[in-house]
Amino acid sequence: MIGRKSYSAAELTYPDQRLTRLGRAPEGYRVVRHRVAVGSGREDFARLADGILAWNLHRVAGLRVDPSTPRAAEGVDVVSRFGFGPLRLAAPCRVVWAAEEPDRAGFGYGTLPGHPASGEESFLAVLGADGQVYLELFAYSRPSNWFYRAGAPVTVAVQEFVTRRYLAAARKLAAGT
Template sequence: MPLRRPSSPPKPPDRRQTERDLTYAQDMAGLSASIHDIDDHPVIAERLRSGGFHHLSHSRVIGHGAADRDRALTNLFSGRAHRVAGAPLYRSGTPLSADAPLAPGDVVTVTPGRGLLTPLDSPCLVLTAGPSSMIYGTLPGHVECGEEFFGVSLNEDGTVTATVSAFSRPGRLITRVGGALGRRIQARMASAYINGMEAA
């Protein structure tokens, strides 16, 4: 009778990543939503400063009326804004689409390119998605340590404003070495994300 090779134990299911896995303190989750008016939040400003976090916020009028607001939100939640910005989002290895928009709890990978830029692929946990904003925070392996907020507002005068705010500090050697250059790239990307939300 042939010897039976012992069967290998079943692989445990992948543990769902949660706020416990963020690369910054859990009690900071959601603070990126307050960065646009950081002067009104001195306690938050001091928390970021003492933690070594750089912060930025960019806003721009991108349209007028409910139709422009809805288009910008569709671009954001479908991943189109990130694709237009040159940093597409993938969920479980698949690009985001309008058929399966972002949802809280999703783990997405920001992919700024392939080939030479593949090492910059960075995982994030979606903390909020809707009705008018999205926040994701960095997971282990991200080039930065921090959080980013994307918002769209329809103002009383009918204008539509898109805002991208973030706080971060270097998460890997490449961003520690990059220093000020990395911050300039972040600022450029914030503007590019707004262009992506505005895209027709």
């Protein structure tokens, strides 16, 4: 399991790291950005924040994450798996930043060798001043090799499908269902 293996920063598969924390993306990457209201109040925020940091957002969205994977914190490695049966694709990543603040909690992770994409993605629970709870999802990526570039339309469709699943999962987590 990658969650226990240590990687060096040089093993991340893209040069511009930690930009999701700033809401920026480098040139030449496909960008996905969503801010969606998923609940209201401090309890919904706390449930969503914990769900993001404990990898439950991924699990509820239909990805497999090894139960022994540590809570998201800078330097934690994770492998999420997507697909069915033997057609399950592994996506190894490393958390490059994490935040646990009173009104903002989440993390950003970057791709490691073996991931079908190259780039970074972040997941944040935000409690707005108006009491609304938001999921902020931001990503920049491009195919990791010629094989995935050749299948770019399929790759984009899968990314969009998984993003919709994350948004639905955030609503469930915030509601406690």
